[in-house]
Amino acid sequence: MNDRTRILAAVGTTVLLFLGIQLGALALLEPFTESGRQAVDDPENPINSILYVGVMLVATGLMLAAFRYDLDWLIRLLLVGVSVMISWYVFAELVPAVVAPFVSDGVASALAIVASLAVGAALLWYPEWYVIDGAGVVMGAGAAALFGISFGLLPALVLLSVLAVYDAISVYGTEHMLDLAEGVMDLKIPVVLVVPMTLSYSYLAAGSTDDALEDGSAGTEADTEAADGGTVSDAQPEASAVDADEAPEKDSETDAGALDRDALFIGLGDAVIPTILVASAAAFLDVGVLAVPGIALNLPALGASLGTIAGLLVLMYMVLEGRAHAGLPLLNGGAIGGYLLGALASGLSIATAIGL
Template sequence: MNHRTRVYLAVAFTVALFLGVQLGALALVDPFQEAGHQAVEDPDDPTNSAVYFGIILGATALMLVTFKYDVQWLIKAMIIGVSVMLAWFVFAELVPPVVTVGEVNALAALAALVVGAALLFYPEWYVIDATGVVMGAGAAALFGISFGLLPAILLLAVLAVYDAISVYRTEHMLDLAEGVMDLKIPVVLVIPTSLSYSYLASGSTDGVLEDDDADSDDGSTQVDGSNADAVGESSADDATPNPDDSDTDTDELSEAEQERDALFIGLGDAVIPTILVASAAYFLDVGTIDVPGIALNVPALGALVGTIAGLLVLMYMVLKGRPHAGLPLLNGGAIGGYLLGALASGLSLAAAFGL
């Protein structure tokens, strides 16, 4: 399989994972509402966004502290526990209650426990990705029915700015990404570019995010593009008027790209913009699209398509080796697509913003 084909397949697989989260969330919107999973009393209160952002900051700080003091097992235990909880929420709505113990759907509970066991004992890339889609769909649906339109848009805008600052300025998100990758937990989605790739066998990801190390030992790279960018910067610094040297630099970069066996993208990059997709589907009763099994309208479809458009630009930047933050593109695409869909459905801008 040549390099170009591997790249196209990796991009297609990434899009499929995002669509899995988005369509899964849309399928769970109505069941979650009927089950009473709305997390706040007033979903239209803009302060909900501030509270959630504060929780994100606290969780980020906690994770960085655990990595600093070498108690990462605590984070792994927490994430696996959250995975089981979200899987239970999802399976309780999707798995028929054929076997029950009291009021508990035994098959759904068993499936959730299997998810936890798989993450604990065999966190291969397809286990991580499958769990990530289930978790992402569940989380996006929960927040989608809990955040009205204005709080959802505010949340996406604030997190886009925060993501840019944490990647480009403080760079603490890069430290966080490297730490969680070593734990092999579903806070990242793993996109193999080689049929022989094994996340379990890849070992430590030390150096994956370092600027002075273009490629990790296992041939993987992060979606922030820092590794490939390090190669690009080195080529630019050493550039000479000799065209042969330029060709050599290009060949070396292509060879480095071909050695990468996997790309990684944060699960939050799929979940956060999908919150607006689910929120639009739940809180707006305009431009309804009749699709069996999911709640969908034109504004929600616009947010979905806008997210995928942002993802394609993001993947283009990854493969070109440009440093970047994901949420500005993804959230920007979701908000832009949502607003276009809302206007196309006859809503005013004020109504689209939930005012």
């Protein structure tokens, strides 16, 4: 493939992965609500968001300590276990709906358990990029739906805003997100989405991730433990100014460096966190409902979805230019902006849209 085709394919694949997580979360809202999967008693309480961030910070510290003391295997087992748990939440709703006409409820439940265990087994013994991505979409959709029904509009907006600021600080300031990313990337677990840029790429055969164009990082939450990622580039910092004669050469070198990669890596949290607002809008706003078979969707949720994709496209452009950037400020900012536009288009006031 030529460079243009590789770029378009990578961007298109990334957008499809994000859409898969968003649509999956929207499809799971009603089943999760009916099954009582809501994690908190009062989803409208913004303190829930602060508690989540606190748990995430503690989990981040524990993971960094585990990497420091060579306990990578423990983190891998823990996150594979979380993948199995969230996969079971998803399959427990989807499998019976598919096989119910043919088997008993007990058999359907057993098949859901087998499917979730198969996800864990594949991650442990054959974590190729398509296994990672498949598990990531299932895990991301399930986590976003769980958070979506557990965080009302105001808590969701608070969560996205705080995490966007935290992501920027942890990437540009303390840079501890980069250390966390380096640790989790080599574990080959679905805290990242892997987007190949060559047809022959193998995640299993890849060595160190030091040369990855984009790294993701993860955090965990007490009950659902969804990944939270920051997006960075490994390109060298650009000089503050260059001579006019040198600029084309610099740009050429940057472009070549950006394309000289076999794959892009995007934190799963970069897809999950903004999707929480998409799911929350669909779950808690009964306005501007759109007739889309199989999913709960309204104009504010659609706006949040489109805003996330717009932020993703800007992020991908910046990454492919070889510029370092945190992911959540753009992605969460796009989701919030799109959500507010969709809410206004539905006739809601700003106060109602932000949950006041």
